Amino acid sequence: MNFILLKxxxxxxxxxLRTKSPDFERSMVIRMxxxxxxLTKEMFARVGxxxxxxxxVARPSISYWQDAWRRLKQNKVAMISMGFLIFVILMCIFAxxxxxxxxxxxxxxxxxQGSTLQHIFGLDDLGRDIFARIWVGGRVxxxxxxxxxxxxxxVGVIYGGISGYFGGVIDDVMMRIVEVLVGIPYMVVxxxxxxxxxxxxxxxxxxxxxxxxxxxxxxxRGQVLNLMECEYILAAKAxxxxxxxxxxxxxxxxxxxxxxxxxxFTIPGFIFSEAFLSFIGMGIxxxxxxxxxxAALGQQQMSYYPHELLFPAAAISLTMLAFNLLxxxxxxxxxxxxxx
Numbered sequence: 175m176n177f178i179l180l181k182x183x184x185x186x187x188x189x190x191l192r193t194k195s196p197d198f199e200r201s202m203v204i205r206m207x208x209x210x211x212x213l214t215k216e217m218f219a220r221v222g223x224x225x226x227x228x229x230x231v232a233r234p235s236i237s238y239w240q241d242a243w244r245r246l247k248q249n250k251v252a253m254i255s256m257g258f259l260i261f262v263i264l265m266c267i268f269a270x271x272x273x274x275x276x277x278x279x280x281x282x283x284x285x286x287q288g289s290t291l292q293h294i295f296g297l298d299d300l301g302r303d304i305f306a307r308i309w310v311g312g313r314v315x316x317x318x319x320x321x322x323x324x325x326x327x328x329v330g331v332i333y334g335g336i337s338g339y340f341g342g343v344i345d346d347v348m349m350r351i352v353e354v355l356v357g358i359p360y361m362v363v364x365x366x367x368x369x370x371x372x373x374x375x376x377x378x379x380x381x382x383x384x385x386x387x388x389x390x391x392x393x394x395r396g397q398v399l400n401l402m403e404c405e406y407i408l409a410a411k412a413x414x415x416x417x418x419x420x421x422x423x424x425x426x427x428x429x430x431x432x433x434x435x436x437x438x439f440t441i442p443g444f445i446f447s448e449a450f451l452s453f454i455g456m457g458i459x460x461x462x463x464x465x466x467x468x469a470a471l472g473q474q475q476m477s478y479y480p481h482e483l484l485f486p487a488a489a490i491s492l493t494m495l496a497f498n499l500l501x502x503x504x505x506x507x508x509x510x511x512x513x514x
Contacts, residue, residue: 242431242507252503255496262493266312275303277310278461286479295485298468299475304485307463312489314464315445318379322444323437325383330390331433335421337391338398349395352388360385360447364456373459382447390436397429431508438501442494449490465490 236244246252270277275293281301288296295304337348364381371377401407401424410420445465451457452466453473460467465486472483 246503246507249503249506252500252507255499255503258492258496259500262312262489262496263316266309266316269309270306270313273303273306273309275306277306277463278302279306286475286482288479288481296479296481298471298482299479304468304482307468308465308485308489311463311465311468311486312493314375314458314462315448315466315490316493318375318382318448318464319441319444322379322382322386323440325379326387326390326440327433327437329383330387331394333387334391334394335398335425338395339402339417339421339425341399341402345395349392352391355385356388358385364451368456373456375458375462378448378451378457382444386440386444390433390440393432393436394429397432398425401425401428431504435501435505435508438497438504442497445490445494445497 279302281297283301284297285299285301286297287293287301290296293303293305295308298304298307333348333352337345360382363384364378367377367381367384371380407420407424410424448457448464449466449469452464453470455470458464458467468486469483469490472479472486476483
């Protein structure tokens with residue numbers, strides 16, 4: 175029995191009817207919304223069948239990264255944290271050029287002055303503008319956090335990947351080295367590096383990076399060991415695929431999400447370490463400044479001029495909180511169990 179699809183042309187709402195014959199001679203009456211509508215042959219057009227449209231999936235397929243980004247955008251806390259971090263980074267880059275006062279400009283006639291329209295965050299004990307020093311110090315603190323995280327990322331991924339990929343004796347030896355480094359207090363490392371290289375930003379980054387990569391190396395090693403048992407890895411090795419290609423095409427993409435999440439938690443760790451070391455006098459030295467160095471100076475005036483400690487402490491706390499909240503959001507977004 176042959177059926178032909180007909181589409182009603184005269185109304186805003188479309189109706190698809192089936193008729194046994196192409197000759198639609200007789201009129202039909204359909205009751206719709208308590209009204210009698212007379213349908214005639216001229217009111218219809220032949221629709222036909224589109225085979226390509228019939229095979230089309232209603233919901234478009236999206237990749238793993240597109241789905242992760244979609245879920246991250248639904249996390250309002252993570253998006254607010256990302257926006258705050260972008261704002262802080264942009265202010266650290268451009269504010270010192272736009273703001274009329276320099277971070278090292280001294281005004282000894284108005285030392286320890288509170289917030290005013292001319293000096294938003296007030297002045298410190300040497301009459302220097304705290305608002306300008308916050309963003310210049312943020313450059314140093316964020317640079318240490320980002321550079322240290324990138325170095326730890328590179329060393330940890332390479333070291334852990336080699337250990338997990340080759341396994342056996344190589345894995346045992348490499349993991350024993352990691353355990354030795356983990357057992358060394360980082361304060362001892364900082365003191366030794368400061369004695370050899372002196373106090374400064376470069377020596378501080380080197381000291382913090384000597385042992386900071388060990389946690390990521392262990393994490394990457396565990397993930398690689400699990401992936402090495404998967405069928406597609408075994409098939410690639412059986413087909414003679416080069417080791418470098420297996421790592422780049424099969425291993426690295428599958429652990430990339432874990433690396434990104436770990437990095438977002440590593441950055442605030444570096445920021446806090448820099449702030450702590452500068453606070454105790456082993457970090458950034460004058461005339462350079464950082465959030466930790468500003469907090470150390472503000473601590474001396476805390477009883478009488480709390481604003482000198484409040485603003486750098488707030489910058490450290492809010493930035494670390496934003497990185498941690500963003501890391502939580504990324505962890506949830508990359509979790510395959512939550513993928514829909």
